[in-house]
Amino acid sequence: MLKSSASPNSMDQRNLTRLRVLEHIRAKGAISRIDIASALQTSPATITAATADLISAGLIKEIEGEPQSKTAKRGRPRVSLQLDGSSFIVAGLKIARHVISVIIVDFEGNEVASHNHPLDHARMTPSAFVSAIRTALEEACALMDGSLRHLSGVSIGIAGLVEADKNFVHWSSSLTERNVDLSRLLEAELPFPAFIENDTNLVAKAEQHFGLGKGLRNFLVVTIEHGLGLGIVLDGKLYRGERGCGAEFGHIKVQLDGALCQCGQRGCLEAYVGDYALIREVTVAGQGKGTETVADIRDSARSGDQRAISVLERAGQMFGLGLSNLVNLFDPECIILSGAQMSFEHLCSEEVMNRLQSGVVNVDAPLPEIKVNHWGDLMWAKGAAAYGIEQVSILKVKELAAHAS
Amino acid sequence: MLKSSASPNSMDQRNLTRLRVLEHIRAKGAISRIDIASALQTSPATITAATADLISAGLIKEIEGEPQSKTAKRGRPRVSLQLDGSSFIVAGLKIARHVISVIIVDFEGNEVASHNHPLDHARMTPSAFVSAIRTALEEACALMDGSLRHLSGVSIGIAGLVEADKNFVHWSSSLTERNVDLSRLLEAELPFPAFIENDTNLVAKAEQHFGLGKGLRNFLVVTIEHGLGLGIVLDGKLYRGERGCGAEFGHIKVQLDGALCQCGQRGCLEAYVGDYALIREVTVAGQGKGTETVADIRDSARSGDQRAISVLERAGQMFGLGLSNLVNLFDPECIILSGAQMSFEHLCSEEVMNRLQSGVVNVDAPLPEIKVNHWGDLMWAKGAAAYGIEQVSILKVKELAAHAS
DNA sequence: ACTAAATATTTTACCGGCTGAAATAAATAT
C-alpha cells in the first residue's frame, strides 16, 4: 500500500544509492556510467547495477549521441544515460487567493499542460480545499486529453506553516481552520499521492532541481511577490527550522519601531520593500489616486517624480541591507532572487547592490553571487511540480526494491 | 602516520558506528548497551561489537552501579557504560590579545590544569605564534607535573576566519600575515595533532558537547564579550557557511546608516550593544570620565542616571531585535547566550525578552527557549578543549580499525 | 583485413558490517 509520506527516511542503503544516481543524472543531464561512478565516488560495478534497475523501471534510458568532448581517441565509447521524461507525469499546484495554478510536467520537468482554476473564496474549509484541488486537476488533465489516472502524483504549494512530511498544515491563509491533517482527505479524494509544502520552499526546490541553484549546496532563494519569502538550502537540503516557521525574511526587523507591517509588527523588511508598502507610501504622501501599482510608481520615478524616486530608493536600500544580513549570517554560495519581471525590477538596482556590498563584513573572498531568475506566472506551480517529481521519484525507487527479482 | 586533519570524512561505516556510540555515551552519561541500541536504532549485536572495541581502546568502561530507575524486577541487570576519563588528556587554547589561556582536560572534559600565558604582542608572525603556543602548553603541563608528551592533542581558538579542516587561517587578529597554512608549523613544533578553529565556533562546540546545547540538533550560540559572536549548529553539525565567514551576528545591520561600528560600517548590531559602543555613548554624552566600564554604566543606571538608563535601554532593545531576527530566520530549538556574568547582565533584561517576543513572527508554537550560560574566564579555552576531545576521539576511533585483530 | 591497444561496461567472487536467532549470563520469583 502506498504511503503518502515519501521522505528519504526509511530508505535503505540500496535505494539511497539508486536515488543518488538518479538525482545525479537529473542534475548533469546526459552522462555515462563511468562519469557517474567517478562523480559519486562509487565503483563502476555499483553504477551498472543501479542504472540497470533504473532503466528497467523506465526512469532513465540510454541515448545514442556521444557525450561532449571525448578526450579519448580509442576504446569502447561511453554510453550516455538520460532521464526518460515519458516515464511519468506529475502535477504542481499553487493555491493563491483567487486562483489555483496547475502545471503538469513530465519526469524531466517539461511542461505538458497548464491551467488556471478560479477560486471564489480565498479561504476554504479543508474539504472544499481538497475538492477544489481535484476539480482544478481534472480540468488540467482534460486539456491534455487525459484523466487523473495518468498522473503519478501532485504537489501542492500554499502559503503558511506546513509540516511537509506529514501533509499537516498548522495554518495557512487558504484554509479556514488551523492544524489540519490533510493526508486523509487527500488520499480519499485523489487516486495518487499528494504532497503539501510551503510555497516558498517549493520555489527553492525548483531552483535547486531545475533552476539557478542546480548543483549548489548552500544557497538562498528570495521570492518576491506581494511579500518577501525565503527558502534556505544548506548542505543540499531544504532547511525548515525546528518548528517549520523560520526563513521569515520579510519579517526580519531592519528598524527599531519602524514602519508598520501587514503582520502587525513594526520595522519588518517587508514593510519597506513590499508592493503594498510602496503603494501605501505613495498614497499616504498625498499624490496617489489610490489605484497605483508598483509599475506605476516606477513609471512616475522614471519621469522624474521626486516622491516616487525617494520611495523606490529607500526600498532598494532596505532590501540591500536585508540581503547583506543574509550574507553575514549564512555566507551562502549564492542568493537567487526569484519572481516575475515586473514585481521587482526596482529590487535589482545598483542601489541595492551597493548597499549589499557595503553591508557585508569584509573578507578576501568575493561576495556571493546574486542571481536573478525572472519566472513567469507559473513559477510557484513549477516549484510545486519540482517537488512532486522529487517525491514521486523517491516512491518509484522504493518500489524498485519490491519489484526487483 | 598521523594526519592532522581529523574530519569525519574518509571514515568508513564501521568507524562511524563506533563514533556514534561513543558520542551517544558522552551525551547520555551512564547507559546500558541495550539502551544505546534502541536509541541508535541499531541491533544489540552491533552495540556489543562497538562497545567491545571502545572498551579495549580504553575510551569507555563498564561501571558497577545500576543505572537510574530499573522498571524491570527480574532478569539480567543492565551494565552501564561510561566514558573513561583517564584514557587521554587534551589541551584547549584561546589566543586573546594579551594572553593565551590554556586548559587541560581529560577525556570527560574535567579540568586537569589551567594556565594563563601572557603575550607581549597581540599580533605575531606565524612562527612566533606557534612557539608561544608551545611555551604556553609546556607551562601548563608543568603545572600538573607532566610534559607535552602526555597530551593527545590540542585545539586552538582564535578570532578570525579559519578553515578548520585544513588548519588554514585566512586572517586573524592574532597573526601578522594573512592566508597562513599553520599545519606544517604546528606539526613541526608539537608532538601531537593540533586543530585550529574560530573561537566562536569552539564555544558552540562546547555548548553542544558539555553545555546547554547537549543533545540539541538546531541551536544558536551567541557569545558576548567585547563583540558579539554567533555559532550556528544545524542538524547537529556546526554550520560554517560556504566560505567560512558567516555567522557575523555582530555585524548584521539593524539600522540604515546607523551608528558607526569598529568594522567601519554603519548600523551594525554591535555598534549598539558592544561594550565599546556603550562606553562611547556615555563618554560622548559628556558625562563620562573616559575610563568607564560597562559595569560602571550599569551602576549609574541603577542609581538613577537617566543617560545611563537610556543607553542601556537602547542596547537592550537592539539586542532583542537582533535575537528576533535570528529566530525569524533560523527558527532554532533554543538560543544560548554565552559569556561572563559581568559582560552582559544588561542583555538579559526584560526589555530584551519583550523585544524578542514582539519581533518574532507569530505562530502557535512557543518561542525558542533563551538559555543563559554564565561561563568563567576559561569559557573560550574550554570550548577549544571540547573541540580537541572531539577531534582526538575521531582519531582514536580511526586507530581502532588499524589495531583491531 | 587483421591484430594490438585502449577504454567502458558487465560479471563474478568476495569482503565487511549489520542483523536475527540462538545461546549464554545473571538476576528474581516461586
Place this chain on the structure above:
DNA sequence: ATATTTATTTCAGCCGGTAAAATATTTAGT
C-alpha cells in the same frame, strides 16, 4: 532448586558494495 525474565554475546547469514577478471567496442597500426 527451578522457572522466568531480561541483557548480552555468539554465530550463521544477508546485503550492498568492490576489486579483479571478463567481455564489449572502439581506434591505431601494420
